[in-house]
């Protein structure tokens with residue numbers, strides 16, 4: 576069983592899909608791992624460390640030759656997979672619902688190339704798959720980094736400081752969307768000493784917000800999503816709910832110094848949560864961080880990859896936030912991949928054999944065709 580790891584080629588992608596630690600673990604399973612020279616460099620992992628862990632470090636063609644599994648953070652270029660074994664697995668974040676070359680187009684090309692593409696972001700959110708969940712491991716780091724990015728742009732301090740020269744008030748931080756990223760943003764902002772409030776459409780998050788010492792801000796007049804919803808995810812809200820939410824946010828946001836938005840709806844554009852008028856109501860020098868900027872944005876005027884200023888308020892729209900913490904993000908991502916493959920490792924076959932619950936959830940292509948029901952056209 577030959578596992579290949581390539582250097583990521585997408586813009587601003589600093590992560591890598593294997594670390595020396597996971598190389599050793601794959602070795603212990605009996606697999607051999609080859610990694611493209613320089614693949615870990617941007618994340619702080621040297622070729623020599625991969626070699627010391629037992630990997631072959633080589634150029635791209637040599638790494639791919641005869642590979643049975645290709646690991647990636649993002650999907651590798653389908654046109655460059657010539658040397659892999661027939662039916663090889665591509666195991667990566669594949670963004671299958673995105674239009675164009677980086678999404679659906681690439682899935683079609685994997686089918687044409689005869690490989691089996693497994694989309695790690697479609698891992699079911701069930702207890703036994705938690706350790707394989709790239710969305711959680713990466714969102715957690717994004718939530719943390721969003722707060723640090725806000726603090727770096729904010730011209731004031733986060734904690735209350737009582738000094739001989741006078742008192743500095745605590746920053747007021749409002750987190751919108753309390754999934755994995757939002758919970759970590761709340762915890763991080765609290766650790767920095769901010770006064771934190773948070774909102775979500777899922778009522779189950781109210782207690783989670785309180786348990787982190789933050790104040791829940793909830794629409795009370797119109798029902799949100801009770802319990803955890805389908806797979807724990809949010810859906811699109813009614814017009815009535817959106818109106819009530821906008822009113823609530825308007826009155827709250829004007830008093831906030833930092834707003835961090837993380838709201839996503841699977842398979843759809845991110846919901847718009849903060850309007851230009853609401854930004855104008857904030858004090859100049861305030862900061863908004865939009866973690867959903869690449870999915871269409873929660874904040875009006877947020878620009879992917881840029882920090883823009885509107886009405887004296889900074890709007891931070893960094894792309895690929897986990898990659899900004901490339902070493903930890905890679906370490907967790909690589910463990911997610913190892914946890915996944917090792918959980919299904921069949922010792923006799925010397926390779927992983929998936930069960931239907933997880934296999935059917937993440938398999939996009941097989942035997943030359945796109946097979947996932949969510950991608951039926």
Ligand code: NAD
Nearest residue numbers: 700701705711752753754755775776807809837838839846
């Ligand atoms: P996500 O990234 O899909 O969305 C982020 C948050 O935005 C969610 O909490 C969502 O409810 C919220 N949101 C959506 N529309 C909104 C709106 N209009 N206004 C305000 N908030 C809005 O979420 P996630 O971080 O992937 O987590 C989703 C769920 O999955 C959570 O319930 C989480 O606890 C659960 N989860 C389960 C497992 C597991 O059991 N394996 C692992 C991770 C997460």
